Amino acid sequence: MNAALHPASHRPRSRLRRLIAPLVVPQVFDFWASRLHPTWSWERPLARIVGRSEASADAVTLLLAPNRNWAGRRHEPARAGQHLMIGARIDGALVSRSYSLSEAGRADGRIAITVKAIEGGKLSRHLHRDARVGDVLELGPAFGEMTLPARVDGRWLFVAAGSGITPLMAMTRQLAAQGMPVPLTLLYWARRREELCFVEELRAIAAAHPNFRVRFLLTRQEPRAADEDAGRIDASLLDAHIDDLAARQVYACGPGGFVANARGLIEARAQAFAAEAFTPPPRAVEDTGTVAVTLARSGRTLELARGESLLTALEAQGLKLNSGCRMGLCNTCSCGKSSGATRHLHTGDVHAEPVSSLRLCVNSATSDLVLDL
Amino acid sequence: MTASKRNRALTPTELDRFGAELDALRARTVAQIGRVDADYIRRVVAVVRYTGLLGRLLLMVGAIGGAFVAWLFWPGVILGTALLALSKILENMEVGHNVMHGQYDWMRDPHLDGKTYEWDIVATGDNWRKTHNYMHHTWTNVRGMDDDIGYGLLRLFPEQRWRPFYLLQPFIAVVFALLFEWGVAIQELRVGRWFTGKTKHRAMWRKFVPVGRKMGKQMLKDYVLFPALAGPFFLPVLLGNVVANVIRNLWTYTVIFCGHFTADAEVFPKESVRNESRGHWYLRQLRGSANLSGGKWMDLMTGNLSHQIEHHFYPDLPARRYAAMAVEVREICGRYGQHYDTGSLPRQFGQVMWRILRHAWPSRPRARRPLVRAEAVEAQG
Numbered sequence A: 001m002n003a004a005l006h007p008a009s010h011r012p013r014s015r016l017r018r019l020i021a022p023l024v025v026p027q028v029f030d031f032w033a034s035r036l037h038p039t040w041s042w043e044r045p046l047a048r049i050v051g052r053s054e055a056s057a058d059a060v061t062l063l064l065a066p067n068r069n070w071a072g073r074r075h076e077p078a079r080a081g082q083h084l085m086i087g088a089r090i091d092g093a094l095v096s097r098s099y100s101l102s103e104a105g106r107a108d109g110r111i112a113i114t115v116k117a118i119e120g121g122k123l124s125r126h127l128h129r130d131a132r133v134g135d136v137l138e139l140g141p142a143f144g145e146m147t148l149p150a151r152v153d154g155r156w157l158f159v160a161a162g163s164g165i166t167p168l169m170a171m172t173r174q175l176a177a178q179g180m181p182v183p184l185t186l187l188y189w190a191r192r193r194e195e196l197c198f199v200e201e202l203r204a205i206a207a208a209h210p211n212f213r214v215r216f217l218l219t220r221q222e223p224r225a226a227d228e229d230a231g232r233i234d235a236s237l238l239d240a241h242i243d244d245l246a247a248r249q250v251y252a253c254g255p256g257g258f259v260a261n262a263r264g265l266i267e268a269r270a271q272a273f274a275a276e277a278f279t280p281p282p283r284a285v286e287d288t289g290t291v292a293v294t295l296a297r298s299g300r301t302l303e304l305a306r307g308e309s310l311l312t313a314l315e316a317q318g319l320k321l322n323s324g325c326r327m328g329l330c331n332t333c334s335c336g337k338s339s340g341a342t343r344h345l346h347t348g349d350v351h352a353e354p355v356s357s358l359r360l361c362v363n364s365a366t367s368d369l370v371l372d373l
Numbered sequence B: 001m002t003a004s005k006r007n008r009a010l011t012p013t014e015l016d017r018f019g020a021e022l023d024a025l026r027a028r029t030v031a032q033i034g035r036v037d038a039d040y041i042r043r044v045v046a047v048v049r050y051t052g053l054l055g056r057l058l059l060m061v062g063a064i065g066g067a068f069v070a071w072l073f074w075p076g077v078i079l080g081t082a083l084l085a086l087s088k089i090l091e092n093m094e095v096g097h098n099v100m101h102g103q104y105d106w107m108r109d110p111h112l113d114g115k116t117y118e119w120d121i122v123a124t125g126d127n128w129r130k131t132h133n134y135m136h137h138t139w140t141n142v143r144g145m146d147d148d149i150g151y152g153l154l155r156l157f158p159e160q161r162w163r164p165f166y167l168l169q170p171f172i173a174v175v176f177a178l179l180f181e182w183g184v185a186i187q188e189l190r191v192g193r194w195f196t197g198k199t200k201h202r203a204m205w206r207k208f209v210p211v212g213r214k215m216g217k218q219m220l221k222d223y224v225l226f227p228a229l230a231g232p233f234f235l236p237v238l239l240g241n242v243v244a245n246v247i248r249n250l251w252t253y254t255v256i257f258c259g260h261f262t263a264d265a266e267v268f269p270k271e272s273v274r275n276e277s278r279g280h281w282y283l284r285q286l287r288g289s290a291n292l293s294g295g296k297w298m299d300l301m302t303g304n305l306s307h308q309i310e311h312h313f314y315p316d317l318p319a320r321r322y323a324a325m326a327v328e329v330r331e332i333c334g335r336y337g338q339h340y341d342t343g344s345l346p347r348q349f350g351q352v353m354w355r356i357l358r359h360a361w362p363s364r365p366r367a368r369r370p371l372v373r374a375e376a377v378e379a380q381g
């Protein structure tokens, strides 16, 4: 779950499609195709929600049926541990965020995501509260390196906190489906019991596979069940639940602070350590000093001064950019922004949402940015 | 009465306040943009698609069916052509023009993306984004900078130098209206510069390639593919397509000319945009634009260019917002002693035709009255 937009990778077209492509206007095709079936489209990867279930007090699991344009349906199937961009229309505008798959590799080609409603999170709240079976979502290709190797061996430890459980759950499910070929322990932190996801299922897997052990660790409640314990992640708690850390290959996933702690406690002691943290959502908004602006297409990163229009600042770095009016009028200078916060120089408003059109001539950077340039 | 008599020159302080009030109106409107605007544009797109499909179907019914059942012919062909023209007008005005201004970019819908939208006329979206969004909107009615003043073909203002060629203008204007989309298509090519040798053949060819490709695509669709579907009865379908395109041309020409070439519309010399303030820019947009009154239908059919003034103030806001903004804009203009040029279509177009006829003949510019006056003058008066 990190906030970078990834370009949609287009699947190779069939010969027929290549042949008629020059004659097809995608927006016309999509209009009529979507009248016939909600996810039919010329090239947009879309998915329909076909199942919805509560995963915890504040999380929901959505089962998605992607259309044929989604890369995972043909080549490179999505793997447990990966995430993908999900987009939904909220108040008329498309809002996209990246979510981990909680289930991948199903025989019917469907995928599941588990979404925790986040305070102030537009999309997560929409998916949690308003998304219904039958709704159509935009999909990106699955990406992410934290997946299980093709041949699993050794001893494993998964360390999860909050929604960090999602990719690790997908991998646990995958291992369970293979009959749990290796010893695996899952340590799963949450503030309270109601916030834990997949509890029943995890207990069922533990009951069915002696190789699998799960421990729920609560930071704001006392333990009740035998597989529960209380306390934040620290050395003594780790030692209490895992006695062969040195022999374990460890995956950790959770909020930035948690992952940093886990890394400090585990990396030096375990056999292998891999981790994935969610990008911390709030970004510092300031108008002095410099920011790092990443140009996604050219792969460059530039240091730019805050407080100056991005167009002038980028041009000062020698970039040749399209521009016209230089006053926010003609839309010539606009480009996509996939992350970061900008300030509109006329109105002073700060915008932190990813957008498809940022007018460089009338916006300045207030945090690090990623631009589609 | 000339515009300058109806308008008073503002002091720099007034000009700043004028601009600030219009900016504030903009901010209030931006805050409201959301689902209703998205639903609206999607509904219009749906109307474009359905009327287009129905129009083409009726053309087929008229062309093919008419060959067997005679009474089907005229109703089918006429109704089909009318619906197709309606579809094309809406696509051109309310969808194409407005989407390409980036009015719906906030929706993040790739099909309604201002930077990539391609509309259903022979002109390419890319060229339009340059000549219209940038040149015309930034330098509205500034001589030598806004090509839309007469499209390099007509003399509409006495400030333009007269040449005997302009005596043909009443005739040329009619041809231009009939072929309007082609005129727009070659506008950015600046064919004149090529004729006079200022543009090299190679450069011209490079600029022409994308334009030619778009022209070919449009012709293939309207004049080959769809007529071919009617087989041996292709002729009425072909004619229906030609007529629908011509109707659209005449309509868009009318609307666009009414937007900037009414009796009160002014042109400005290049000097006037040097170090132009925001208020000054607004004022210039106001003095160079004119509205059409006529209510909801007029708004829809013109893609809200019936609110040309509001469009020029806020080209990137969803056009369906203009009607509501117009009430306040008009009130603000009134308070600052600025004439708000609006009138019925016959009235405004009558003025346009008068301009075309009048300035075909030599005419002398009226005395210029500045938009701004010095602060000190106000203190004395």
Ligand code: FES
Pocket: A322, A323, A324, A325, A326, A327, A328, A329, A330, A331, A332, A333, A334, A359, A360, A361, A362
């Ligand atoms: S250059 Fe015209 S909007 Fe930025």
